[in-house]
Structure formats: C-alpha cells, structure tokens
Amino acid sequence: MSDVDAMLARGAEIAERETATLLANTQVSKTLYDEAVGTMPLGVGSSFQAGDPYPIYLDRGLGSHVWDVDGNEYVDGHGGFGVNIVGHAHPKIIEAIEKAAHTGTHFAVTTRSTILMAEEISRRFGLDQVRFANSGTEATMDAIRVARAATGREHIVKIEGSYHGHHDAVMFSVVPNSDAIGGRDMASTIPMSTGIPKVTAEYTHVVPFNDAAAFEAILNERGSEIACLILEPVMMNIGICQPQPGYLARLRELCDQHGVVLIFDEVKSGATVAEGGAIERYGVRPHLACFAKALFGGTPGAAFGGDAAIMDVIAHGGCAQQGTFNGNPLVAAAGVAALTQVLTPEAYEQLAHLGSRLANGCQKAIDEYGIPAHAVDLGAKGCVSFRPEPLQNYRDFLETRPELFAAAYPWAVNRGVFMTPGDEEQWTLSVQHTDADIDRYVDMFSGFCAQLAG
Ligand SMILES: Cc1ncc(COP(=O)(O)O)c(C=O)c1O
Numbered sequence: 294m295s296d297v298d299a300m301l302a303r304g305a306e307i308a309e310r311e312t313a314t315l316l317a318n319t320q321v322s323k324t325l326y327d328e329a330v331g332t333m334p335l336g337v338g339s340s341f342q343a344g345d346p347y348p349i350y351l352d353r354g355l356g357s358h359v360w361d362v363d364g365n366e367y368v369d370g371h372g373g374f375g376v377n378i379v380g381h382a383h384p385k386i387i388e389a390i391e392k393a394a395h396t397g398t399h400f401a402v403t404t405r406s407t408i409l410m411a412e413e414i415s416r417r418f419g420l421d422q423v424r425f426a427n428s429g430t431e432a433t434m435d436a437i438r439v440a441r442a443a444t445g446r447e448h449i450v451k452i453e454g455s456y457h458g459h460h461d462a463v464m465f466s467v468v469p470n471s472d473a474i475g476g477r478d479m480a481s482t483i484p485m486s487t488g489i490p491k492v493t494a495e496y497t498h499v500v501p502f503n504d505a506a507a508f509e510a511i512l513n514e515r516g517s518e519i520a521c522l523i524l525e526p527v528m529m530n531i532g533i534c535q536p537q538p539g540y541l542a543r544l545r546e547l548c549d550q551h552g553v554v555l556i557f558d559e560v561k562s563g564a565t566v567a568e569g570g571a572i573e574r575y576g577v578r579p580h581l582a583c584f585a586k587a588l589f590g591g592t593p594g595a596a597f598g599g600d601a602a603i604m605d606v607i608a609h610g611g612c613a614q615q616g617t618f619n620g621n622p623l624v625a626a627a628g629v630a631a632l633t634q635v636l637t638p639e640a641y642e643q644l645a646h647l648g649s650r651l652a653n654g655c656q657k658a659i660d661e662y663g664i665p666a667h668a669v670d671l672g673a674k675g676c677v678s679f680r681p682e683p684l685q686n687y688r689d690f691l692e693t694r695p696e697l698f699a700a701a702y703p704w705a706v707n708r709g710v711f712m713t714p715g716d717e718e719q720w721t722l723s724v725q726h727t728d729a730d731i732d733r734y735v736d737m738f739s740g741f742c743a744q745l746a747g
Contacts, residue, residue: 297665300745304700307744311703316346318707321363325350341374344714349706354381357726359711367711368730372721374713375529375561378587378644378673379635380725386590389630393623400622407620410628414596417569417632418559418582423598424607425620429560429585430458432595433523435614436581437462440521440554442612443603450498450511450522450553453480454687456530457523457558457583461489466499467530468717471691480507502528502686503536505543516551526571526579529561530717531690532678533669541577548580554603557582560595564588564632565721566672568641574672587673587721590631594624640724644673647722647731651675654735661739662746665694669719676719677701677738690717701741708737 294302316323326347329336335343342348350362357380359369369377379386393406411423426432437449449462453474457463466474469483480499498519500507508522526541528534548555557579563570564587572578580603585595598604606612618624652670655677659666666679678684679694679701698716705712710733712720720734 296663299747300664301694301696303745303747304694304696307704307741308696308700311700311707314707315703318365319347319349319361319363322350322361323347325362349711356380356382357723357730361711365709367706367709368726368733369723370705370710370712370720370734371718372723373591374586374718375565375674375721376586376589377591377721378565378723379590379631380723381591383590383635383725385630385634386627389590389626390592390623393626396622398621398623399618401617403620404622404625406622406625406629410594410620410625410632411596413629413632414584414588415598418563418572418584418598419569419578420582420598421601422604423596424604424614425625426585426595426597426616427593427618427621427624428458428595429558429583430460431616432560432583432585432597433457433463433556433558434460436556436583436597437521437523439597439603439606439612439614440556440581442606442610444520444552444554446518446520448496448498448515448518449520450500450508452502452524452528452687453499454502454531454534454690455525455528455558457525458560459486461493462497463523464489465494465497469687477688501688502534503540504686505540505547508544509547512547512551512553516553519551519553521554521556521581522548523556523558525558525560525562526575526577527562527566527671528684528687529674529719531684531687532676532693532717533671533674533719534684534686534690535669535671536575537685541575545577545579554581555579559583560585561587561674564636565674568636568638588628588632589624590627590635592624592627594621594628635724641672643724644722647726647728648672648675650728651720651722651731651734654731655738658735658739658742662742664697664742664745666697673722674719675722679716697745700745701738704741704744705737708740710734710737 326336467485559570563584567574581599583597652668652675655668679697
C-alpha cells in the first residue's frame with residue numbers, strides 16, 4: 294500500500310468514527326430535522342443547508358463563536374458561507390439595526406442610508422454607478438441582463454467550476470461530474486439542475502479558469518454574439534483557486550477588443566480578500582462587478598455596478614432592474630455600519646494577521662506529517678485543499694481527495710470548530726476572531742494530520 298493509500302484508509306476510519314461521535318452529540322438537531330422535514334424539503338430553507346443524514350441546526354452566535362441546538366459551542370469557521378466577516382452580534386451592527394428598526398424597516402422608497410451605502414460601495418470598488426439587489430443570485434442575474442442590454446447580444450461565457458447563484462443562465466458546469474466533462478482541453482455546458490429549459494444551454498458557453506487562450510478562441514469563433522464573460526476573479530467554490538499573473542488583465546484586454554462586458558462576481562471576494570475586494574488585490578478593473586455576502590453586516594443585501602456608460606441602460610436603455618426590497622433601509626443601515634465602522638483599514642490588517650496565522654499553522658502541520666494538501670491564505674478567506682499543488686482550475690479540484698474532507702469535517706466539528714460539510718467551501722474569519730480561536734483551529738487541524746499520518 295502506498296503512503297497515500299494508507300492515509301486514505303486511515304481517513305475512512307476517522308470519518309466513520311468521527312461521524313458516529315458527531316451524530317451522538319447532535320441528537321437535538323436530529324429531532325429538529327424530523328420536525329423540519331415535514332414542512333421543508335430536506336428540512337432546510339435552502340438546499341445548501343442540507344446535511345447527511347441531517348444538518349446541524351444552530352441556536353445562536355456571539356463574537357467568533359456559535360452554539361448549536363444541542364448546546365455545543367464552536368469557533369465559527371463556516372462564517373455563514375462567507376458572510377460573517379463582522380462576526381456575530383457586533384455592537385455596531387446591533388446599534389445600526391436597532392436604529393433602523395425604530396425608524397421603519399421598509400418603505401420601498403430610497404432612504405439616505407441606501408444612498409450612503411451606494412456611495413461607499415462605489416468608493417471602495419471604484420464603480421461609477423451601483424444598483425441594489427437582495428442576493429448574489431439577483432446581482433449576477435441583473436448584471437448579465439445589463440450586459441446583454443448594453444451590447445444587444447445574447448450569449449454569455451462563464452468559467453467551468455464557478456457558481457454565480459441559482460438562476461438559469463449560470464446553472465451550468467458548476468460542479469460537473471468528471472465522467473461528463475471530457476478531456477482537460479474541453480469544457481462543455483452541463484446543466485446543474487432539472488427544470489432549466491434546454492435552450493438556455495445554447496446561450497451559455499463554458500471555458501476553463503486561468504486559460505485566456507480558451508476564452509480568446511471562443512471570441513474568435515463568435516465574439517460578435519457574446520454579451521459578457523462572468524467570472525469570479527478568484528474562484529471560491531472549489532476551495533480557493535487564484536488567477537495566474539496576467540490572466541485577469543488579458544481577459545480585460547480581450548473583452549475590450551471584442552466589445553464584451555467583463556463581469557467580476559465578487560459575491561465572495563468583495564470585502565473579504567481586501568478592502569477593495571479582488572479588484573484591489575489583483576489590480577484589474579472589470580466593466581461590472583457583483584457583490585453580496587460580507588458587505589451587508591450579516592443581512593441579506595446585494596449590489597452590482599460599474600461603468601456609467603453600461604449602467605446607463607437602466608435609466609435610458611429600457612433595461613428592467615427592480616425589486617421591492619432593493620436598498621431596504623435595514624439592510625442598508627447594517628451595510629453602512631459594516632463598511633464604514635467595522636471593516637476599517639485596521640480591521641483588514643487584523644484579518645490578514647489572523648488569516649496568515651491560520652494558513653501558516655495548517656501548512657506547518659501539512660508539511661510535518663506529509664499530508665497531500667496545501668493551505669491558502671487570502672485575507673479573511675483561506676482553506677486547506679487536499680492536493681499538494683495549488684489549483685489552477687476546476688480540473689485540478691477534481692484531483693483533491695473528497696475522502697480526506699469527509700474525515701476532516703466531523704473531526705473539526707467534534708473538536709469545537711464549526712465548518713461547512715462540503716469540500717468546496719473555505720473558512721471565513723471575522724474581526725471578532727482572536728489569536729486563541731486561530732490556535733484552537735490549528736491545534737485541531739494538527740491533530741487531524743497526526744492521525745492521518747498514523
Ligand atoms: C461567487 C458566488 N456568486 C453568487 C452566489 C450566489 O449568492 P446567493 O447565495 O446570495 O444567491 C454565490 C453563493 O455562494 C457565490 O459564491
């Protein structure tokens with residue numbers, strides 16, 4: 294048996310043992326699941342929250358910690374899928390929400406807080422104009438419509454292995470099965486849900502990440518039909534996959550040459566990887582960018598925006614962009630407090646310190662025990678991928694070891710670190726995490742590596 298095979302075998306033993314412990318420790322969650330499944334498919338409000346055989350249900354959060362319904366306390370590494378960069382129940386966010394609650398939570402009329410939020414987003418990310426939405430899904434849906442309206446074209450290009458929300462146009466090749474996708478030089482449009490009209494696939498083209506030549510090839514073939522390229526500038530739904538030097542700049546150049554709108558989906562990276570998101574971190578400007586998650590202080594807001602000439606189709610080009618709750622005063626107040634009072638330049642220094650401490654600690658354990666993995670450090674975000682080399686694209690993600698994730702998840706939860714069950718997520722740290730939280734995580738992970746190494 295090779296070292297890796299032996300490790301995988303130990304991983305399977307750990308997964309079985311630790312899962313049994315996790316289930317024994319979460320019996321109130323099981324009871325709640327039995328109740329919830331009566332009224333909600335899979336017993337949850339969104340399929341991303343489902344669990345096998347049932348999910349852990351949370352009761353509350355405070356600072357960097359969460360408690361489940363069984364009373365187990367955890368350091369929160371899950372971060373609400375990348376939302377909770379301000380941590381839980383932050384006093385400044387409570388104050389903003391309380392004030393909004395006392396003065397009216399909804400009017401469907403624009404308020405001063407909505408304008409302030411638009412100004413702050415515009416300043417941070419260097420966007421001429423901004424519009425609001427209520428989820429990342431809506432933000433990417435609206436940005437794509439604006440791009441189509443501005444160009445008069447109908448086709449779009451996305452990246453294999455990227456998630457942009459659950460609207461039809463982008464629900465292709467998010468996590469396609471390895472047996473359906475063909476060789477490494479191919480990327481086909483594979484639907485990720487039933488219920489999507491077949492014809493939609495004809496308008497969505499898929500290319501690999503970090504491969505500007507593949508995008509150029511599709512432009513040469515049908516550039517005049519393509520409205521936009523939408524991509525996460527740093528992929529964050531396969532762990533973390535960073536752009537190679539020059540890749541994003543080349544995409545911008547190609548889009549400019551062919552009159553294609555370049556859309557950055559910064560739903561996960563915006564406000565987490567730097568104050569100015571991936572736009573600042575990688576130094577390339579898109580024509581449009583989409584935001585949600587971490588920008589709104591833990592409330593359900595979203596926004597998109599960019600070049601005035603493109604956004605102008607909303608005011609003067611007949612492009613419908615609307616929504617009853619868009620720019621809602623409660624959400625806007627929480628967002629303004631998050632961006633202007635909590636997520637200060639000093640907060641980003643602290644997040645960088647914590648993130649590096651965590652990623653370095655994990656990498657040290659990986660090196661010490663010879664685990665086939667690597668750690669990624671990216672501001673408030675980071676992850677361990679069970680593949681020795683950094684990922685370049687989705688095909689590399691397929692080479693990671695799901696068996697080791699399956700063992701790592703219950704191991705972490707049983708030792709007081711709350712994570713997402715899937716192998717595609719990453720940790721999200723908050724301004725309320727402490728060095729002690731990070732050390733607890735590193736100790737937990739080092740113990741896991743030691744067990745795997747045998
Ligand atoms: C990159 C990216 N875009 C869009 C979305 C969709 O956001 P929402 O779940 O708020 O609709 C997500 C959600 O995880 C995401 O990761």
